[in-house]
Every structure is written in structure tokens, then in C-alpha cells.
């Protein structure tokens with residue numbers, strides 16, 4: 001049931017995106033029309049969290065004004081209306097990544113989705129889930145493989161799983177440009193590999209990893225593949241069936257949606273064989289004082305009262321992205337990314353992480369300003385209304401590998417113009433002179 005109409009600005013979008021279209025898109029994002037420290041806001045922190053179009057904001061409001069009720073339980077009309085939008089949203093998000101609705105589990109964010117997996121695998125290692133779940137069980141002699149570029153959300157849960165089960169954690173290293181060393185991956189991924197977990201696109205380097213190559217290596221040894229799709233699903237077309245990953249995780253708030261909702265995708269047969277993580281109401285068929293039987297996926301992983309307005313608003317976000325076109329968004333952000341990187345490379349004293357200009361990347365760039373701490377860079381830019389991210393971006397091991405403690409990151413989205421990038425580059429050019437660094 002479509003709840004929020006398509007924004008006027010997006011109808012009939014065709015051909016490549018340009019600044020004129022982006023200006024129209026910006027009209028749908030109220031937050032972008034403000035001044036910060038006396039300057040028009042230039043928002044370049046969508047890699048951390050994206051902004052929301054009116055259709056998303058209105059979807060959440062509409063839910064509370066018209067349909068607020070708990071799903072799946074009530075016999076009354078409001079409960080049915082809430083259940084309808086909740087399950088419609090699942091269908092919308094499933095379609096967006098070419099999955100089936102029963103392969104979409106709602107979580108609170110990608111971090112929770114990844115933790116859900118690791119706790120379900122722990123439970124399998126304890127014998128929960130019976131024979132069907134044995135394929136998820138880990139123990140000494142098994143290996144979990146990640147990469148050196150992972151966000152902490154796709155590293156620490158695996159460290160903890162290794163600790164709980166006695167499995168070993170290994171990682172695929174990166175070269176000096178941050179690219180994965182695929183020859184090393186060939187040696188690391190082997191018969192002991194039980195799980196390969198890696199990010200589709202790096203939140204620091206912008207690198208887009210060769211998913212299909214890695215999936216082939218892992219599946220060749222019977223390992224499960226978990227994709228951290230936090231920085232890919234919002235920015236480029238992602239087809240989980242074509243990629244053949246077993247699981248994928250992403251967050252609503254990075255793709256124009258609200259906070260408080262994320263997605264775990266899993267192949268249906270795997271989700272149905274996996275032990276549960278959180279338990280309680282809404283995920284059972286029968287309960288006695290001794291034990292419980294669980295519903296099929298996805299409900300078996302959705303214990304307790306769920307994030308219903310957020311699901312509805314996330315569907316509105318997906319509609320917005322689809323109306324604009326993911327190929328078009330990716331092409332526009334690639335252009336912005338190229339402009340960012342080649343502009344930064346021309347400024348003295350700047351070291352840009354990740355692939356050089358011209359190599360495919362998502363539309364973000366993290367960089368070091370020689371002689372100036374990233375927090376000072378961030379403050380200097382904020383004084384000019386430019387919002388960027390500073391610090392280690394939840395990727396301390398990667399920064400350590402590249403000989404850095406922290407960097408500054410500018411990340412774009414469909415509502416950024418080339419003027420935003422140019423304003424940012426002009427401001428960055430002023431950083432070292434301002435701080436008196438020669």
C-alpha cells in the first residue's frame with residue numbers, strides 16, 4: 001500500500017544526474033537549507049549518517065498519526081494496518097536488493113545484524129538448533145576470515161565469536177593503497193575457513209571490493225560469506241543473488257532512512273536452519289515451561305515489539321532511491337568522488353587514502369593533512385559550515401596499517417552538488433596556511 005506519494009522533484013528522472021537535478025532533490029531535504037556558523041550548510045558526512053527526504057519524515061509521522069499499533073498480534077483494524085505497512089516495507093526492501101521478503105530480518109542497525117549472526121553461530125556451537133544448525137557450529141581448528149579494512153562492527157563481533165568458540169581469526173591484508181591483497185587471500189582462505197566476512201565498500205578508503213572473486217574463493221572451500229553492505233547498498237545497485245553472498249548487513253540511516261532500523265539479509269534455507277539470537281514474544285509457535293518452538297524466518301529473529309514506523313520510513317527511503325535510480329546515483333557519486341580525490345591530490349601536504357583518482361571508488365575520500373590533527377581540520381571546516389567526519393572512522397587497524405591515527409573524511413550522497421565539493425576543496429586548501437604549517 002503506497003503511503004507517501006513520490007516527491008514531485010523526482011518524477012520522470014532520466015539521463016545522467018546533473019547539478020540542476022540535485023538542486024531539485026535538495027528541495028526534498030529540509031535540513032540542508034540552513035546556515036551553520038554563518039555559512040550555508042555543506043553536508044559531507046553521509047558515510048556516517050545520511051539526511052532524510054520529506055517523504056521519509058512524513059512516513060514516520062503518518063504511522064503515528066494513522067496506524068500506531070503492535071504488529072502480527074492484534075485482531076483490530078489498526079493492528080492489521082500496522083502489520084500491512086510493516087510487511088509491505090519488508091517486501092520493498094527485499095525487492096531493492098533482489099531478495100525474497102522472508103530473507104529480510106529487521107534489526108536495529110548493521111551492527112546488530114552482524115552480532116545477531118555471531119550469536120546465532122555461537123548458539124549453534126553450543127548445540128542449539130540441532131543437526132540442521134551444525135553447519136554454523138565453530139570450534140578449535142576452524143577459521144573466521146575478515147579483512148584488514150573492516151569497520152569495527154564487522155571485526156569485533158567475529159573476534160568475540162572466535163573467543164567464545166576457540167576458532168581462529170585471520171585477516172586478508174591490504175597494500176599501501178588499501179587494496180586487498182588477493183594473492184594472499186588465496187592462501188588464507190582454505191579448507192579450515194568456516195566464514196569469510198568482509199565489506200563491499202570501505203568506509204575509509206572508498207574501495208569497492210571484488211565480491212564475486214572472494215565469494216568464489218570462500219564457497220570453493222564450503223565457507224559461508226557475510227557481506228558488510230553498509231557503504232554499498234545506499235550508493236550502488238546491489239543484487240544479493242547475483243553476488244551470491246550468504247548474508248548481508250546494512251543500516252537504514254545511511255540510505256535516507258531513519259535511525260533504529262537495519263537489515264540482515266540471509267538466504268532463506270540458512271536463516272531457517274540457524275539457531276535464534278534474541279528470544280521472547282512474537283517469534284514462537286508453542287511454548288511450555290521447559291522449551292519453545294520457533295516460527296520460520298524472519299519472525300524467529302524478531303523477538304519483541306518491533307520498529308514499525310522505522311520500517312515504514314525505510315521503505316519510503318527505498319522508494320525515493322529507486323525513483324532516482326541507483327545506477328544514476330552511483331554514476332553521480334562516482335563523479336563527485338573523482339572530483340574530491342583529484343582536487344585533494346592537488347593540494348600540498350594532503351595524503352588521500354585509498355585508490356588514486358580514476359580508480360573506481362564510492363564517493364568518499366579520507367585524507368591526512370600533514371602537520372594538522374584531523375580534529376583541527378574538522379573544526380576549521382565546521383567554522384565554514386562544512387560537515388565532515390574526523391577520527392579513525394571505526395577502523396583503527398586499517399589506520400594503524402597505513403601509519404595513521406586519524407583522518408578527515410568527506411562523503412557524498414545524491415543531494416551533493418559539485419559546488420559542495422568545490423567549497424570543501426577551497427576550504428581544505430586553507431587548512432595548512434591557517435595553522436601556519438609550511
Ligand SMILES: Cc1ncc(COP(=O)(O)O)c(C=O)c1O
Nearest residue numbers: 109110111151153203228230251
Ligand atoms: C562499513 C560499515 N560497516 C558497519 C557500520 C556500522 O553501521 P551502524 O553503526 O549503523 O550499525 C558502518 C557505519 O559507519 C560502516 O560504514
